[in-house]
Amino acid sequence: MHDERFVQMKTQRILFWGLTALLLGWLANNAVAGERPSQTRTVMRQKLVYSANIIEGITLEKYDLVVSNATKMANMNLTNTWHQTGNKDYYEAARKFELDIIGLIDSATAKDTTAVQSAYTRVTADCIACHRICRKQQIRLPDGSLPAAPAKPPVGTRK
Numbered sequence: 001m002h003d004e005r006f007v008q009m010k011t012q013r014i015l016f017w018g019l020t021a022l023l024l025g026w027l028a029n030n031a032v033a034g035e036r037p038s039q040t041r042t043v044m045r046q047k048l049v050y051s052a053n054i055i056e057g058i059t060l061e062k063y064d065l066v067v068s069n070a071t072k073m074a075n076m077n078l079t080n081t082w083h084q085t086g087n088k089d090y091y092e093a094a095r096k097f098e099l100d101i102i103g104l105i106d107s108a109t110a111k112d113t114t115a116v117q118s119a120y121t122r123v124t125a126d127c128i129a130c131h132r133i134c135r136k137q138q139i140r141l142p143d144g145s146l147p148a149a150p151a152k153p154p155v156g157t158r159k
């Protein structure tokens with residue numbers, strides 16, 4: 001009798017801890033899924049890589065580097081999830097960005113240093129403009145200010 005109760009308690013304990021472990025595992029897995037970078041974010045981080053290569057090309061007057069990286073940047077613009085949402089503001093910002101990138105490619109192909117400089121300035125202005133209308137953490141209120149409590153940034157990505 002005593003032994004039977006002991007076995008029963010042991011079984012209950014094993015069941016309890018087993019289920020707790022399962023639950024914790026499920027919660028941890030969900031938390032990781034929440035931190036997974038969005039497709040748009042991944043695309044944008046790649047834009048930083050191309051931008052660095054473009055700056056290298058501009059500053060060292062290696063225009064083939066500007067042309068190849070600007071071309072890659074122009075080509076990737078259509079691949080991110082924001083495009084699939086059909087948001088009109090995003091579409092217009094992306095279109096302007098595309099046209100200015102083409103301007104950058106053209107002036108780099110012509111090895112026109114002055115035109116390259118101003119084209120790059122326009123491209124950078126387009127990055128900023130689109131982030132202000134589309135990037136959750138930077139969306140402006142009608143008076144131009146940022147929201148008082150910006151959306152909490154995903155864990156471990158921004159300072």
Ligand code: HEC
Nearest residue numbers: 038040041044045047048051093094097126127130134135
């Ligand atoms: C047409 C709109 C648009 C243009 C143009 C644009 N971006 Fe973005 N960018 C976004 C959106 C939307 C996000 C937010 C993505 C997210 O958090 O899912 C973003 C986020 C980012 C981020 C943050 C990624 C992170 O880790 O959270 C970087 C860096 C970035 N963009 C770089 C650039 C650079 C550099 C350019 C210009 C060369 C550029 N973007 C042009 C829409 C744009």
